[in-house]
Amino acid sequence: MEEKSRVLVVSGTGYIGRRIVRASLAQGHPTFVLMRPEIGLDVDKLQMLLSFKAQGARLLEASLDDHAGLVAAVKQVDVVISAMSGAHMRSHNLLLQHKIVEAIKEPGNIKLLLNTIFRMQRFLPSEFGMDPSRMTHALEPGRVTFDEKMELRRAIEESNIPHTYISANCFAAYFGPNLCQMRTLLPPKERVLVYGDGNVKAIFVDEDDVAAYTIKCIDDPRTMNKTIYLRPPDNILTQNEVIEKWEKLSGKVLSEKIHITAEEFLAPMKDLDFPNQVGVGHFYHIFYEGCLTNFEIGDDGAEATLLYPEVQYTRLDEYMKQYL
Numbered sequence: 062m063e064e065k066s067r068v069l070v071v072s073g074t075g076y077i078g079r080r081i082v083r084a085s086l087a088q089g090h091p092t093f094v095l096m097r098p099e100i101g102l103d104v105d106k107l108q109m110l111l112s113f114k115a116q117g118a119r120l121l122e123a124s125l126d127d128h129a130g131l132v133a134a135v136k137q138v139d140v141v142i143s144a145m146s147g148a149h150m151r152s153h154n155l156l157l158q159h160k161i162v163e164a165i166k167e168p169g170n171i172k173l174l175l176n177t178i179f180r181m182q183r184f185l186p187s188e189f190g191m192d193p194s195r196m197t198h199a200l201e202p203g204r205v206t207f208d209e210k211m212e213l214r215r216a217i218e219e220s221n222i223p224h225t226y227i228s229a230n231c232f233a234a235y236f237g238p239n240l241c242q243m244r245t246l247l248p249p250k251e252r253v254l255v256y257g258d259g260n261v262k263a264i265f266v267d268e269d270d271v272a273a274y275t276i277k278c279i280d281d282p283r284t285m286n287k288t289i290y291l292r293p294p295d296n297i298l299t300q301n302e303v304i305e306k307w308e309k310l311s312g313k314v315l316s317e318k319i320h321i322t323a324e325e326f327l328a329p330m331k332d333l334d335f336p337n338q339v340g341v342g343h344f345y346h347i348f349y350e351g352c353l354t355n356f357e358i359g360d361d362g363a364e365a366t367l368l369y370p371e372v373q374y375t376r377l378d379e380y381m382k383q384y385l
């Protein structure tokens with residue numbers, strides 16, 4: 062049997078990164094996780110890394126600022142997956158990924174000089190949300206997320222680095238159980254804000270499924286240099302449908318459904334802190350503009366559930382049961 066590709070995960074202790082490490086191990090890939098000295102005294106991250114090692118992953122020590130260390134790590138694998146968090150978590154964190162691009166480019170030179178067999182065959186940068194190439198019109202300050210992702214795409218493509226971009230739409234935990242409300246992750250008990258008429262289609266994906274589809278893509282020629290959109294059919298839902306699902310599950314009808322216009326939703330933005338200004342912009346594009354579902358996938362893309370029908374993805378109502 063052909064050896065499974067060797068995978069290096071950067072930010073493997075993060076919200077989606079930890080799931081990608083687990084999916085890589087579960088799908089039988091020799092899995093490497095970057096252990097960065099920057100974790101310092103974050104004992105939870107360290108213990109998560111040690112648990113990955115106990116499950117068979119190998120920890121590779123290097124800071125993103127240590128070019129030689131990063132080159133040495135990249136040379137050991139076939140695929141590099143970055144799962145770094147976006148602007149709303151820390152400003153300009155995504156730009157650290159340019160150091161990964163520099164490291165991936167470097168061994169190419171070594172190969173010319175020493176004819177080294179260089180393994181790196183694909184880079185998956187940290188995308189996992191809206192397709193940034195379709196967000197050139199995005200509102201400030203949330204547009205920073207998309208501008209930084211596009212800057213990295215340009216660096217990748219200018220360096221002819223083989224790649225796959227994963228557009229995973231809405232992580233279920235941030236948008237589903239809270240019935241698409243901001244500033245909470247829990248279901249409302251009485252009152253729910255409905256965006257416009259509540260009939261704009263969004264797409265909700267269980268984070269473990271995001272990871273499973275991501276790992277399915279890495280060796281597939283059909284995903285080479287393409288954007289892969291995750292559009293699980295049963296999870297393409299309007300906010301009204303999400304609310305209905307919750308009311309059916311909980312057996313309770315929410316007493317107050319308050320419809321707010323786009324203008325009313327955007328008005329308070331200037332008074333909010335940065336992460337919530339970013340969030341308001343993203344929520345606006347998703348639930349008023351319908352940016353996740355208002356386009357057809359082109360020839361430079363493919364849809365994950367059609368590529369991998371064997372993946373039994375989690376339906377949103379199943380996902381919401383844990384919140385009852």
Ligand code: GFR
Binds near residue numbers: 235245336
């Ligand atoms: C759906 O695609 C994206 C979603 C994307 O490309 C980039 C960012 C997002 C999310 C973020 C999740 O990390 O949009 C908003 C943000 C999460 C967030 C949720 C921010 C502020 C909030 O008040 C919030 O309430 C649940």
